[in-house]
Amino acid sequence: MLYRVVRLLLSVLRHTVYRPVVQGRDNVATSGPVILASNHVSFIDSIVIPLVAPRDVAFLAKAEYFTGPGISVVFTRAFFTALNAIPVKRGDTAAAHRSLETALEVLRAGGAFGIYPEGTRSRDGRLYRGRAGVAWLAMASGAPVVPVGVIGTERLLPVGAWVPRLARVTVRFGEPLHADDLPPGLSPAAARREFTDRVMAAIAALSEQEVAGDYAPGSEAAAA
Template identity: 60%
Template structure:
């Protein structure tokens, strides 16, 4: 019921309000496991992609979003279920292998999974070097990778802001990348690096962002 409401109400409403520019929908396979690898500019990215993609896309989300109490908790739970988010226990979301295992289950069930190879949001708008989790998933599951480029999402929900703003965004879905020739080589560091670099090059071609050429590390807590 929740997903029906999302499809019939939330998607058309979001499109009407934000009027996103969406390109390359034909590049997203309509069935079977597939990874959507995107640049990452805002928390809202994990909402924008599912609302503009032609099929349900799962992202990881903290388990707290599914267990809240009262009206706010029910609304949060309903929303994240509606966009096919996968709950991960607090703390576990920062453990790469635990997160990858949860993503692998989604792909093996024939569904689509969204991932940000940069690992965390870019605060300066540059495209950072990709981490190899996306390659491990692609080579282990044997699925294609669709590069995705977002533009303008950082204007909807800037860092530190709690209320979304009305801004127009662009979502570009690139042509699927086929790594079947390397299937089964997930344990090879060279293969993972090769696949990841090809994915990031495709994202860069779509986004046109300046390259940081370093990893984007989370700032240490004070």
């Protein structure tokens, strides 16, 4: 019951207060498996994208949001349940692999899964090199990847803030990318790298971020 109230409240806020600009929603199929691969500049990205997408989108969330003592966990659990978030333990490479397996289960069930190929939030606003987990998911599931560019969420909820501010947010959904469009003859590792780079190039075009040439600090152990 509580999660329905949370969902309703978030929907009202979206339509009456924040009113984000949304472009390209038709690029997201309303049924069947699909991967939404987005840039990541604020914690609130995982809230904004599911609220503006044309279908339910599952993101991963720290298990601590769902379990533990205190009344606050009751609300955080309801909040993330309302957003179809999936609890996952984070913090090491093994956890990242388990996250990919969890994502694959969602896709095999015909769901939509959201992923941040950078592996963690960008702290300086630049778009970092993508980890190849997004390509692994696309190849293992056969699902198309819809690149997503989120603009302005770092102003809506800056790092360290707990209450959203008034800021205009834009979410752009790009045209789907398919892993089977890769040139023949590539090794599995080269194919994953090539497809990941294509996804990141599409995200960069949508988000209009400066592109960094390396991986984001701390992304090695981040959940997928």
